[in-house]
Amino acid sequence: MHTNVRIHPSADVSDNAEIGEGTSIWHQCQIRERARLGLNCILGKGVYIDAGVTLGSNVKVQNYVSIFHGVTIEDGVFIGPHVCFTNDNLPRAINPDGTLKAVDDWEIGHILVKYGATLGANATLLPKVSVGRWAMVGAGAVVTKDVPDYGLVVGNPAHLIGFVCPCGHRLEVGQIEGNIIHATCSDCGTGVDIPLPTWRQAQ
Numbered sequence: 001m002h003t004n005v006r007i008h009p010s011a012d013v014s015d016n017a018e019i020g021e022g023t024s025i026w027h028q029c030q031i032r033e034r035a036r037l038g039l040n041c042i043l044g045k046g047v048y049i050d051a052g053v054t055l056g057s058n059v060k061v062q063n064y065v066s067i068f069h070g071v072t073i074e075d076g077v078f079i080g081p082h083v084c085f086t087n088d089n090l091p092r093a094i095n096p097d098g099t100l101k102a103v104d105d106w107e108i109g110h111i112l113v114k115y116g117a118t119l120g121a122n123a124t125l126l127p128k129v130s131v132g133r134w135a136m137v138g139a140g141a142v143v144t145k146d147v148p149d150y151g152l153v154v155g156n157p158a159h160l161i162g163f164v165c166p167c168g169h170r171l172e173v174g175q176i177e178g179n180i181i182h183a184t185c186s187d188c189g190t191g192v193d194i195p196l197p198t199w200r201q202a203q
Contacts, residue, residue: 017049020057038075062121070108070127077113080121080139085111089127114149116166134166148198160202165190173199 004021007013011029020039025031027045035049038057046064049055053067056075063081067073070087087109094100109127113119117131120139131137131147138154147153150163150171163171165185171192174182179196 044081056115070110071113072110073113074115074117076116078118079113080119080123082122083119084124086125087111087127117147118168134164136164136168148194148201150192150194151198151202162202163192163194163199165192 002013002019005019006024008025008027010027011025011031013019013025013029013031014033014035016033017031017035017037019037020041022040023037025043029043029047031037031049032051034052037055038059040057041055041059041061043061044063047061048066050067050069052069053071055073056077058076059073059079061079065079065081065083067085068087071085088106089109090106092101095105111125111127112130114131114133116134118136119131120137120141122140123137123143125143129143129146131143132149132151134149135147135151137143137147137158138152140156141154141158142156143153144157147158148160151160152162152164153160163183165171165188167185167188167190169185169187171183171194172186174184176196181194181196181199183192183194184190
């Protein structure tokens with residue numbers, strides 16, 4: 001059984017899930033078998049964590065998020081309300097002959113969300129993408145390709161419009177050395193190095 005965790009009585013948590021100490025699982029969550037949650041995570045109302053999903057430590061998952069099989073979330077990620085992770089590029093309920101598809105009748109599409117990233121409310125992530133360290137995905141965005149470290153993406157399909165500091169504010173262009181831009185946070189003054197080709201994608 002799970003120890004040193006807070007699980008609301010209405011939550012359905014598999015005995016075969018690993019739950020790190022200090023984690024809180026709130027109303028009507030479902031945590032499937034072989035899911036692994038790190039230390040000090042917070043799962044809001046109605047969150048669904050599918051079988052085999054991995055969450056790092058200090059992850060915040062807001063209300064009614066669905067995280068399906070094939071997703072890996074690293075430490076310190078913020079996932080806004082109603083975010084949906086998909087895992088099948090060719091979804092069908094039935095085969096061409098009309099028979100119901102079985103468990104093995106599809107290819108899983110993995111998703112990786114890296115350290116410190118933020119996914120805004122109602123964002124959708126398609127299979128086979130990664131979201132970089134400290135990146136920020138805008139509310140309602142549909143992520144169809146990889147997001148670079150510190151990248152700020154918005155829209156459907158999501159497109160790169162700039163870069164953000166770990167504190168969340170925009171990064172401003174500074175000195176250019178070779179293929180590296182030395183950017184500075186507009187709020188806290190932190191310096192971040194961004195590859196020039198990647199920066200130009202946002203222009």
